[in-house]
Amino acid sequence: MRPMGKREVVVVYRSELGDLRLLLTGDALITRPLSCHAEERFRRLVDLVRAADVSFTNLEVLLSHGDGYPAAESGGTYTLTEPYMADELKWMGFHLFSRANNHALDYGIEGLLATSRELDLRNMVHAGVGRNLAEARSPAYLDVPQGRVALLSACSTFASFGRAGEQRPDMPGRPGLNPLRYQATVTLGEPALAALKSVSEHAGYEEIKAQRKSWWPAAGAAETEFEFFGTQFMAGAAPGITTRPNQEDLAGNTKWVADARRQADWVVFSLHTHESPADRERPAAFAETFSRACIDAGADAVVGHGPHLLRGIEIYRGRPIFYSLGNFVFQNETVLRLPADIYGRYRLGHDATPADLYDARTGCDQRGFPADPVYWQSVAAVCEFSGRALSRILLYPLTLGYGKARVQRGRPLLAEGQEAEQIIARLAALSEPYGTRIQWREGMGVIDFPIG
Numbered sequence: 001m002r003p004m005g006k007r008e009v010v011v012v013y014r015s016e017l018g019d020l021r022l023l024l025t026g027d028a029l030i031t032r033p034l035s036c037h038a039e040e041r042f043r044r045l046v047d048l049v050r051a052a053d054v055s056f057t058n059l060e061v062l063l064s065h066g067d068g069y070p071a072a073e074s075g076g077t078y079t080l081t082e083p084y085m086a087d088e089l090k091w092m093g094f095h096l097f098s099r100a101n102n103h104a105l106d107y108g109i110e111g112l113l114a115t116s117r118e119l120d121l122r123n124m125v126h127a128g129v130g131r132n133l134a135e136a137r138s139p140a141y142l143d144v145p146q147g148r149v150a151l152l153s154a155c156s157t158f159a160s161f162g163r164a165g166e167q168r169p170d171m172p173g174r175p176g177l178n179p180l181r182y183q184a185t186v187t188l189g190e191p192a193l194a195a196l197k198s199v200s201e202h203a204g205y206e207e208i209k210a211q212r213k214s215w216w217p218a219a220g221a222a223e224t225e226f227e228f229f230g231t232q233f234m235a236g237a238a239p240g241i242t243t244r245p246n247q248e249d250l251a252g253n254t255k256w257v258a259d260a261r262r263q264a265d266w267v268v269f270s271l272h273t274h275e276s277p278a279d280r281e282r283p284a285a286f287a288e289t290f291s292r293a294c295i296d297a298g299a300d301a302v303v304g305h306g307p308h309l310l311r312g313i314e315i316y317r318g319r320p321i322f323y324s325l326g327n328f329v330f331q332n333e334t335v336l337r338l339p340a341d342i343y344g345r346y347r348l349g350h351d352a353t354p355a356d357l358y359d360a361r362t363g364c365d366q367r368g369f370p371a372d373p374v375y376w377q378s379v380a381a382v383c384e385f386s387g388r389a390l391s392r393i394l395l396y397p398l399t400l401g402y403g404k405a406r407v408q409r410g411r412p413l414l415a416e417g418q419e420a421e422q423i424i425a426r427l428a429a430l431s432e433p434y435g436t437r438i439q440w441r442e443g444m445g446v447i448d449f450p451i452g
Helices: 040-051 085-092 108-121 133-137 190-203 205-215 247-263 285-297 340-345 354-362 417-434
Strands: 020-029 054-059 096-098 125-127 140-144 147-155 182-188 226-228 231-235 240-245 266-272 301-305 310-316 319-325 327-330 377-386 389-399 439-441 444-448
Touching (some): 020 040, 020 266, 096 266, 125 140, 125 147, 133 247, 147 247, 182 190, 190 205, 190 226, 190 231, 240 285, 247 266, 247 285, 266 285, 285 310, 310 377, 310 417, 319 377, 319 389, 377 417, 389 417, 417 439, 417 444
Parallel strands (some): 020 054, 054 096, 147 266, 182 231, 266 301, 301 319
Antiparallel strands (some): 020 377, 310 319, 439 444
Protein backbone atom coordinates (compact mmCIF):
# COMPACT_ATOMS: atom_id res chain seq x y z
CA MET A 1 0.00 0.00 0.00
CA ARG A 2 1.40 3.47 -1.02
CA PRO A 3 2.17 5.72 1.92
CA MET A 4 0.08 8.89 2.15
CA GLY A 5 2.19 11.89 1.32
CA LYS A 6 2.00 15.36 -0.10
CA ARG A 7 0.05 15.33 -3.33
CA GLU A 8 2.10 16.24 -6.37
CA VAL A 9 0.73 19.28 -8.18
CA VAL A 10 0.84 18.94 -11.95
CA VAL A 11 0.20 22.04 -14.02
CA VAL A 12 -2.33 21.19 -16.70
CA TYR A 13 -3.88 24.51 -17.61
CA ARG A 14 -1.97 27.60 -18.68
CA SER A 15 -4.09 29.69 -16.32
CA GLU A 16 -2.56 27.81 -13.37
CA LEU A 17 0.76 29.57 -13.98
CA GLY A 18 -0.61 32.88 -12.72
CA ASP A 19 1.02 34.93 -15.46
CA LEU A 20 -0.83 37.95 -16.87
CA ARG A 21 -0.08 41.14 -18.76
CA LEU A 22 -2.92 43.55 -17.87
CA LEU A 23 -3.21 46.94 -19.60
CA LEU A 24 -5.31 49.62 -17.91
CA THR A 25 -6.38 53.03 -19.21
CA GLY A 26 -8.65 55.82 -18.02
CA ASP A 27 -11.65 57.49 -19.64
CA ALA A 28 -12.56 56.72 -23.25
CA LEU A 29 -14.86 59.55 -24.29
CA ILE A 30 -14.80 58.64 -27.96
CA THR A 31 -16.85 60.41 -30.64
CA ARG A 32 -14.62 60.03 -33.72
CA PRO A 33 -13.05 57.03 -35.48
CA LEU A 34 -9.63 55.73 -34.49
CA SER A 35 -8.90 53.07 -37.09
CA CYS A 36 -8.33 55.50 -39.97
CA HIS A 37 -5.22 57.01 -38.37
CA ALA A 38 -1.67 55.86 -39.04
CA GLU A 39 0.80 58.09 -37.17
CA GLU A 40 3.73 56.02 -35.97
CA ARG A 41 3.21 56.98 -32.32
CA PHE A 42 -0.47 56.09 -32.55
CA ARG A 43 0.18 52.74 -34.22
CA ARG A 44 2.73 51.86 -31.53
CA LEU A 45 0.07 52.57 -28.93
CA VAL A 46 -2.39 50.32 -30.77
CA ASP A 47 0.25 47.57 -30.81
CA LEU A 48 0.74 48.05 -27.07
CA VAL A 49 -2.98 47.63 -26.35
CA ARG A 50 -3.18 44.56 -28.56
CA ALA A 51 -0.07 42.97 -27.04
CA ALA A 52 -1.64 42.79 -23.58
CA ASP A 53 -3.41 39.62 -22.51
CA VAL A 54 -6.27 41.79 -21.23
CA SER A 55 -6.88 45.48 -21.96
CA PHE A 56 -9.33 47.72 -20.07
CA THR A 57 -10.88 51.16 -20.57
CA ASN A 58 -13.73 53.15 -19.06
CA LEU A 59 -16.47 53.62 -21.67
CA GLU A 60 -17.72 57.14 -20.97
CA VAL A 61 -20.16 57.48 -23.84
CA LEU A 62 -23.62 56.22 -24.69
CA LEU A 63 -23.94 54.21 -27.90
CA SER A 64 -27.26 54.92 -29.54
CA HIS A 65 -29.00 56.18 -32.65
CA GLY A 66 -31.20 58.34 -30.44
CA ASP A 67 -32.85 56.01 -27.92
CA GLY A 68 -34.01 57.76 -24.78
CA TYR A 69 -34.52 61.36 -23.82
CA PRO A 70 -31.93 63.76 -22.39
CA ALA A 71 -31.91 63.78 -18.61
CA ALA A 72 -32.53 67.03 -16.74
CA GLU A 73 -29.09 66.56 -15.16
CA SER A 74 -26.11 65.29 -17.10
CA GLY A 75 -22.53 64.44 -16.25
CA GLY A 76 -21.41 67.57 -18.12
CA THR A 77 -21.47 67.06 -21.87
CA TYR A 78 -24.32 64.78 -22.96
CA THR A 79 -22.08 62.06 -24.35
CA LEU A 80 -24.10 60.43 -27.11
CA THR A 81 -22.19 58.88 -29.99
CA GLU A 82 -22.72 56.47 -32.86
CA PRO A 83 -22.80 52.77 -31.90
CA TYR A 84 -19.95 51.91 -34.27
CA MET A 85 -17.56 53.70 -31.91
CA ALA A 86 -17.67 50.46 -29.91
CA ASP A 87 -16.16 48.75 -32.95
CA GLU A 88 -13.33 51.29 -32.93
CA LEU A 89 -12.37 50.42 -29.35
CA LYS A 90 -12.66 46.73 -30.14
CA TRP A 91 -10.44 47.26 -33.20
CA MET A 92 -7.83 48.88 -30.97
CA GLY A 93 -7.70 45.75 -28.83
CA PHE A 94 -9.76 46.45 -25.72
CA HIS A 95 -11.50 43.58 -23.93
CA LEU A 96 -13.05 45.04 -20.76
CA PHE A 97 -15.29 48.10 -20.48
CA SER A 98 -16.52 49.76 -17.30
CA ARG A 99 -19.87 51.51 -17.49
CA ALA A 100 -20.49 53.01 -14.03
CA ASN A 101 -19.73 56.68 -14.59
CA ASN A 102 -21.43 60.06 -14.42
CA HIS A 103 -22.53 59.89 -18.08
CA ALA A 104 -24.27 56.51 -17.88
CA LEU A 105 -27.71 58.11 -17.50
CA ASP A 106 -27.26 61.17 -19.75
CA TYR A 107 -30.14 59.82 -21.86
CA GLY A 108 -32.05 58.14 -19.09
CA ILE A 109 -32.76 54.46 -18.69
CA GLU A 110 -33.47 54.03 -22.40
CA GLY A 111 -30.03 55.35 -23.35
CA LEU A 112 -28.35 53.13 -20.77
CA LEU A 113 -30.12 49.98 -21.94
CA ALA A 114 -29.57 50.83 -25.62
CA THR A 115 -25.83 51.02 -24.95
CA SER A 116 -25.95 47.64 -23.22
CA ARG A 117 -27.67 46.14 -26.25
CA GLU A 118 -25.04 47.53 -28.62
CA LEU A 119 -22.22 46.10 -26.52
CA ASP A 120 -23.95 42.74 -26.13
CA LEU A 121 -24.44 42.50 -29.91
CA ARG A 122 -20.66 42.80 -30.25
CA ASN A 123 -19.89 40.33 -27.42
CA MET A 124 -18.07 43.08 -25.52
CA VAL A 125 -17.59 42.46 -21.79
CA HIS A 126 -18.94 45.36 -19.71
CA ALA A 127 -19.89 45.95 -16.08
CA GLY A 128 -21.26 48.60 -13.73
CA VAL A 129 -24.83 49.14 -14.94
CA GLY A 130 -27.90 46.95 -15.13
CA ARG A 131 -31.66 46.57 -14.92
CA ASN A 132 -31.43 46.47 -11.13
CA LEU A 133 -28.81 46.88 -8.42
CA ALA A 134 -27.78 43.22 -8.33
CA GLU A 135 -27.14 43.24 -12.07
CA ALA A 136 -25.26 46.56 -11.92
CA ARG A 137 -23.10 45.35 -9.04
CA SER A 138 -22.36 41.86 -10.39
CA PRO A 139 -19.08 40.98 -12.08
CA ALA A 140 -18.76 40.50 -15.82
CA TYR A 141 -16.37 37.82 -17.02
CA LEU A 142 -13.83 37.44 -19.80
CA ASP A 143 -12.07 34.18 -20.63
CA VAL A 144 -8.56 34.34 -22.09
CA PRO A 145 -5.74 31.76 -22.21
CA GLN A 146 -4.28 33.25 -19.01
CA GLY A 147 -7.50 32.55 -17.12
CA ARG A 148 -10.89 33.94 -16.29
CA VAL A 149 -11.00 37.69 -15.58
CA ALA A 150 -13.76 39.37 -13.56
CA LEU A 151 -14.60 43.06 -13.96
CA LEU A 152 -16.62 45.07 -11.46
CA SER A 153 -17.42 48.76 -11.81
CA ALA A 154 -18.76 51.43 -9.44
CA CYS A 155 -19.18 55.21 -9.46
CA SER A 156 -19.32 57.86 -6.73
CA THR A 157 -20.24 60.84 -8.94
CA PHE A 158 -23.82 60.65 -10.21
CA ALA A 159 -27.24 62.28 -10.16
CA SER A 160 -29.48 60.62 -7.57
CA PHE A 161 -31.84 59.24 -10.22
CA GLY A 162 -28.98 57.30 -11.79
CA ARG A 163 -28.49 54.93 -8.88
CA ALA A 164 -29.67 51.37 -9.57
CA GLY A 165 -32.29 50.05 -7.15
CA GLU A 166 -32.82 46.67 -5.54
CA GLN A 167 -35.45 44.24 -6.73
CA ARG A 168 -38.12 42.90 -4.37
CA PRO A 169 -40.39 39.85 -4.66
CA ASP A 170 -43.29 42.20 -5.35
CA MET A 171 -41.51 45.02 -7.23
CA PRO A 172 -38.86 45.18 -9.96
CA GLY A 173 -35.60 46.96 -9.33
CA ARG A 174 -34.55 50.25 -10.89
CA PRO A 175 -32.14 50.31 -13.83
CA GLY A 176 -29.04 52.38 -13.29
CA LEU A 177 -25.41 52.33 -12.22
CA ASN A 178 -23.61 50.65 -9.35
CA PRO A 179 -23.22 53.40 -6.73
CA LEU A 180 -20.57 54.18 -4.19
CA ARG A 181 -22.13 56.83 -1.99
CA TYR A 182 -20.11 58.59 0.67
CA GLN A 183 -20.56 60.84 3.69
CA ALA A 184 -18.73 64.14 4.06
CA THR A 185 -18.27 65.85 7.43
CA VAL A 186 -16.98 69.41 7.82
CA THR A 187 -14.95 70.04 10.97
CA LEU A 188 -15.02 73.60 12.34
CA GLY A 189 -13.62 75.27 15.41
CA GLU A 190 -16.09 75.83 18.27
CA PRO A 191 -16.65 79.55 17.50
CA ALA A 192 -17.34 78.88 13.81
CA LEU A 193 -19.72 76.02 14.60
CA ALA A 194 -21.55 78.18 17.16
CA ALA A 195 -21.94 80.90 14.53
CA LEU A 196 -23.34 78.37 12.05
CA LYS A 197 -25.85 77.13 14.62
CA SER A 198 -26.93 80.71 15.21
CA VAL A 199 -27.45 81.24 11.48
CA SER A 200 -29.53 78.06 11.32
CA GLU A 201 -31.67 79.23 14.24
CA HIS A 202 -32.23 82.72 12.84
CA ALA A 203 -33.02 81.39 9.37
CA GLY A 204 -35.70 79.09 10.75
CA TYR A 205 -33.93 75.96 9.63
CA GLU A 206 -33.94 74.43 13.12
CA GLU A 207 -37.73 74.52 13.07
CA ILE A 208 -37.76 72.83 9.67
CA LYS A 209 -35.46 70.10 11.03
CA ALA A 210 -37.75 69.53 14.01
CA GLN A 211 -40.77 69.14 11.71
CA ARG A 212 -38.85 66.74 9.52
CA LYS A 213 -37.84 64.56 12.46
CA SER A 214 -41.47 64.28 13.55
CA TRP A 215 -42.13 62.48 10.26
CA TRP A 216 -38.80 60.67 9.89
CA PRO A 217 -37.32 60.12 13.35
CA ALA A 218 -34.15 58.60 11.90
CA ALA A 219 -33.44 61.69 9.80
CA GLY A 220 -30.70 64.11 10.75
CA ALA A 221 -27.13 64.01 11.96
CA ALA A 222 -25.49 61.92 14.65
CA GLU A 223 -25.37 63.32 18.19
CA THR A 224 -21.82 64.58 17.68
CA GLU A 225 -22.70 66.30 14.39
CA PHE A 226 -24.77 69.29 13.32
CA GLU A 227 -26.69 69.15 10.05
CA PHE A 228 -27.13 72.30 7.95
CA PHE A 229 -28.90 72.01 4.58
CA GLY A 230 -27.77 68.44 4.05
CA THR A 231 -24.16 68.89 5.15
CA GLN A 232 -22.84 67.47 8.42
CA PHE A 233 -20.66 69.66 10.66
CA MET A 234 -18.80 68.88 13.85
CA ALA A 235 -16.47 70.67 16.24
CA GLY A 236 -12.78 69.88 16.18
CA ALA A 237 -9.30 71.28 16.60
CA ALA A 238 -8.31 70.60 12.97
CA PRO A 239 -10.78 72.27 10.55
CA GLY A 240 -11.31 70.49 7.25
CA ILE A 241 -13.50 68.08 5.30
CA THR A 242 -13.38 64.33 5.86
CA THR A 243 -15.12 61.69 3.76
CA ARG A 244 -15.92 58.03 4.31
CA PRO A 245 -17.66 55.46 2.12
CA ASN A 246 -21.30 54.62 2.66
CA GLN A 247 -21.23 51.39 4.65
CA GLU A 248 -24.11 49.81 2.73
CA ASP A 249 -22.38 50.39 -0.60
CA LEU A 250 -19.01 49.34 0.80
CA ALA A 251 -20.45 46.04 2.02
CA GLY A 252 -22.48 45.47 -1.14
CA ASN A 253 -19.52 46.01 -3.45
CA THR A 254 -16.95 44.04 -1.46
CA LYS A 255 -19.43 41.15 -1.25
CA TRP A 256 -19.32 40.89 -5.04
CA VAL A 257 -15.54 41.29 -5.13
CA ALA A 258 -15.29 38.31 -2.78
CA ASP A 259 -17.69 36.40 -5.01
CA ALA A 260 -15.59 37.20 -8.08
CA ARG A 261 -12.45 36.10 -6.24
CA ARG A 262 -13.97 32.61 -5.97
CA GLN A 263 -15.23 32.61 -9.57
CA ALA A 264 -12.26 33.97 -11.50
CA ASP A 265 -8.49 33.78 -11.76
CA TRP A 266 -8.17 37.57 -11.86
CA VAL A 267 -10.34 40.36 -10.45
CA VAL A 268 -10.28 43.98 -11.66
CA PHE A 269 -12.31 46.70 -9.93
CA SER A 270 -13.06 49.97 -11.74
CA LEU A 271 -13.89 53.09 -9.70
CA HIS A 272 -15.11 56.30 -11.32
CA THR A 273 -14.80 59.22 -8.92
CA HIS A 274 -14.42 62.98 -9.41
CA GLU A 275 -14.25 63.95 -5.76
CA SER A 276 -11.08 65.32 -4.18
CA PRO A 277 -9.88 67.52 -1.33
CA ALA A 278 -8.65 71.03 -2.17
CA ASP A 279 -5.87 69.51 -4.27
CA ARG A 280 -7.61 68.17 -7.39
CA GLU A 281 -4.76 65.72 -8.04
CA ARG A 282 -5.42 63.85 -4.80
CA PRO A 283 -8.24 61.34 -4.31
CA ALA A 284 -10.88 61.84 -1.64
CA ALA A 285 -10.31 59.85 1.55
CA PHE A 286 -13.40 57.69 0.96
CA ALA A 287 -11.97 56.54 -2.39
CA GLU A 288 -8.73 55.46 -0.69
CA THR A 289 -10.62 53.57 2.02
CA PHE A 290 -12.90 51.88 -0.50
CA SER A 291 -10.08 50.91 -2.89
CA ARG A 292 -8.11 49.24 -0.12
CA ALA A 293 -11.24 47.39 0.99
CA CYS A 294 -11.61 46.03 -2.55
CA ILE A 295 -8.05 44.68 -2.42
CA ASP A 296 -8.78 43.18 1.00
CA ALA A 297 -11.83 41.45 -0.49
CA GLY A 298 -9.81 39.91 -3.31
CA ALA A 299 -9.29 42.40 -6.16
CA ASP A 300 -6.01 42.08 -8.06
CA ALA A 301 -6.12 45.69 -9.26
CA VAL A 302 -8.24 48.79 -8.68
CA VAL A 303 -8.29 51.20 -11.60
CA GLY A 304 -9.56 54.72 -11.01
CA HIS A 305 -10.67 57.41 -13.45
CA GLY A 306 -13.12 60.29 -13.56
CA PRO A 307 -11.33 63.60 -12.84
CA HIS A 308 -9.77 63.59 -16.34
CA LEU A 309 -6.30 64.00 -14.84
CA LEU A 310 -3.67 61.81 -13.21
CA ARG A 311 -3.68 60.88 -9.53
CA GLY A 312 -1.18 58.79 -7.59
CA ILE A 313 -0.52 55.05 -7.54
CA GLU A 314 -0.54 53.01 -4.33
CA ILE A 315 0.74 49.46 -3.95
CA TYR A 316 -1.39 47.91 -1.22
CA ARG A 317 -0.75 44.34 -0.08
CA GLY A 318 1.14 43.69 -3.30
CA ARG A 319 -1.68 44.91 -5.54
CA PRO A 320 -1.92 48.20 -7.47
CA ILE A 321 -4.43 50.97 -6.88
CA PHE A 322 -4.45 53.58 -9.65
CA TYR A 323 -6.38 56.50 -8.19
CA SER A 324 -6.80 58.00 -11.65
CA LEU A 325 -5.25 57.20 -15.01
CA GLY A 326 -6.67 60.36 -16.57
CA ASN A 327 -8.02 60.49 -20.09
CA PHE A 328 -7.40 57.90 -22.76
CA VAL A 329 -9.65 59.33 -25.48
CA PHE A 330 -11.08 62.79 -24.80
CA GLN A 331 -13.32 63.89 -27.67
CA ASN A 332 -16.05 65.65 -25.70
CA GLU A 333 -16.10 68.63 -28.08
CA THR A 334 -17.25 66.75 -31.18
CA VAL A 335 -20.54 65.37 -29.89
CA LEU A 336 -22.87 66.05 -32.81
CA ARG A 337 -26.20 66.71 -31.08
CA LEU A 338 -26.88 68.25 -27.68
CA PRO A 339 -30.15 68.96 -25.81
CA ALA A 340 -31.59 72.39 -25.05
CA ASP A 341 -30.65 72.11 -21.36
CA ILE A 342 -26.94 72.48 -21.99
CA TYR A 343 -27.42 75.38 -24.40
CA GLY A 344 -29.49 77.13 -21.74
CA ARG A 345 -26.68 76.64 -19.24
CA TYR A 346 -24.56 78.99 -21.37
CA ARG A 347 -27.45 81.33 -22.26
CA LEU A 348 -27.57 80.24 -25.87
CA GLY A 349 -30.81 80.22 -27.85
CA HIS A 350 -32.37 77.72 -30.23
CA ASP A 351 -30.40 79.14 -33.17
CA ALA A 352 -27.07 78.17 -31.58
CA THR A 353 -25.04 75.26 -32.96
CA PRO A 354 -22.76 72.77 -31.17
CA ALA A 355 -19.70 74.81 -32.19
CA ASP A 356 -21.29 77.90 -30.60
CA LEU A 357 -21.79 75.93 -27.39
CA TYR A 358 -18.21 74.66 -27.23
CA ASP A 359 -16.87 78.17 -27.87
CA ALA A 360 -19.08 79.63 -25.13
CA ARG A 361 -18.18 76.93 -22.64
CA THR A 362 -14.43 77.34 -22.97
CA GLY A 363 -14.18 81.01 -23.96
CA CYS A 364 -12.72 79.83 -27.26
CA ASP A 365 -10.24 77.53 -25.49
CA GLN A 366 -9.23 80.09 -22.86
CA ARG A 367 -10.70 78.23 -19.86
CA GLY A 368 -11.73 74.77 -18.74
CA PHE A 369 -10.29 71.60 -20.22
CA PRO A 370 -8.67 73.11 -23.35
CA ALA A 371 -6.71 75.65 -21.30
CA ASP A 372 -4.92 73.21 -18.97
CA PRO A 373 -2.37 70.64 -20.18
CA VAL A 374 -2.96 68.22 -17.26
CA TYR A 375 -6.21 67.10 -18.92
CA TRP A 376 -4.35 66.11 -22.09
CA GLN A 377 -1.51 64.10 -20.55
CA SER A 378 -2.01 60.64 -19.06
CA VAL A 379 -0.60 57.13 -18.97
CA ALA A 380 -1.45 53.60 -20.03
CA ALA A 381 -0.43 51.21 -17.26
CA VAL A 382 0.73 47.66 -17.96
CA CYS A 383 0.72 45.38 -14.90
CA GLU A 384 2.87 42.28 -15.28
CA PHE A 385 2.06 39.34 -13.01
CA SER A 386 4.25 36.25 -12.70
CA GLY A 387 3.15 33.32 -10.58
CA ARG A 388 0.29 35.57 -9.39
CA ALA A 389 2.79 38.02 -7.91
CA LEU A 390 2.99 41.55 -9.29
CA SER A 391 6.45 41.68 -10.86
CA ARG A 392 6.48 45.04 -12.66
CA ILE A 393 4.32 47.99 -13.73
CA LEU A 394 5.15 49.85 -16.93
CA LEU A 395 3.69 53.35 -17.29
CA TYR A 396 3.52 54.55 -20.89
CA PRO A 397 3.09 58.34 -21.09
CA LEU A 398 0.35 59.55 -23.42
CA THR A 399 -0.34 62.91 -25.04
CA LEU A 400 -3.79 63.86 -26.30
CA GLY A 401 -2.90 66.99 -28.26
CA TYR A 402 -2.98 69.90 -25.84
CA GLY A 403 -3.11 73.19 -27.74
CA LYS A 404 -4.30 71.59 -30.97
CA ALA A 405 -7.55 72.43 -32.73
CA ARG A 406 -10.80 71.03 -31.37
CA VAL A 407 -11.21 68.63 -34.29
CA GLN A 408 -7.69 67.23 -33.80
CA ARG A 409 -7.10 66.93 -30.07
CA GLY A 410 -8.39 64.15 -27.88
CA ARG A 411 -6.87 61.10 -29.59
CA PRO A 412 -3.95 59.50 -27.71
CA LEU A 413 -0.39 59.15 -28.95
CA LEU A 414 2.63 57.81 -27.09
CA ALA A 415 4.37 60.87 -25.65
CA GLU A 416 8.05 61.40 -26.32
CA GLY A 417 10.98 63.51 -25.17
CA GLN A 418 10.55 66.20 -22.55
CA GLU A 419 6.76 65.90 -22.45
CA ALA A 420 6.96 62.17 -21.70
CA GLU A 421 9.49 62.74 -18.92
CA GLN A 422 7.36 65.51 -17.39
CA ILE A 423 4.27 63.27 -17.34
CA ILE A 424 6.10 60.51 -15.49
CA ALA A 425 7.76 62.99 -13.12
CA ARG A 426 4.36 64.41 -12.18
CA LEU A 427 2.89 60.94 -11.63
CA ALA A 428 5.93 59.99 -9.54
CA ALA A 429 5.41 63.03 -7.32
CA LEU A 430 1.72 62.19 -6.89
CA SER A 431 2.59 58.58 -5.99
CA GLU A 432 5.38 59.37 -3.54
CA PRO A 433 3.03 59.97 -0.55
CA TYR A 434 1.93 56.32 -0.91
CA GLY A 435 5.52 55.10 -0.76
CA THR A 436 5.48 54.21 -4.45
CA ARG A 437 8.73 54.79 -6.34
CA ILE A 438 8.47 55.32 -10.09
CA GLN A 439 11.69 55.31 -12.11
CA TRP A 440 12.19 56.94 -15.51
CA ARG A 441 13.58 54.30 -17.81
CA GLU A 442 13.69 53.99 -21.61
CA GLY A 443 10.96 56.55 -22.23
CA MET A 444 8.48 55.27 -19.65
CA GLY A 445 7.83 55.00 -15.93
CA VAL A 446 8.68 51.71 -14.21
CA ILE A 447 7.68 50.32 -10.81
CA ASP A 448 9.81 47.30 -9.92
CA PHE A 449 8.93 44.58 -7.41
CA PRO A 450 9.60 43.63 -4.76
CA ILE A 451 9.67 47.25 -3.54
CA GLY A 452 12.72 48.15 -1.50
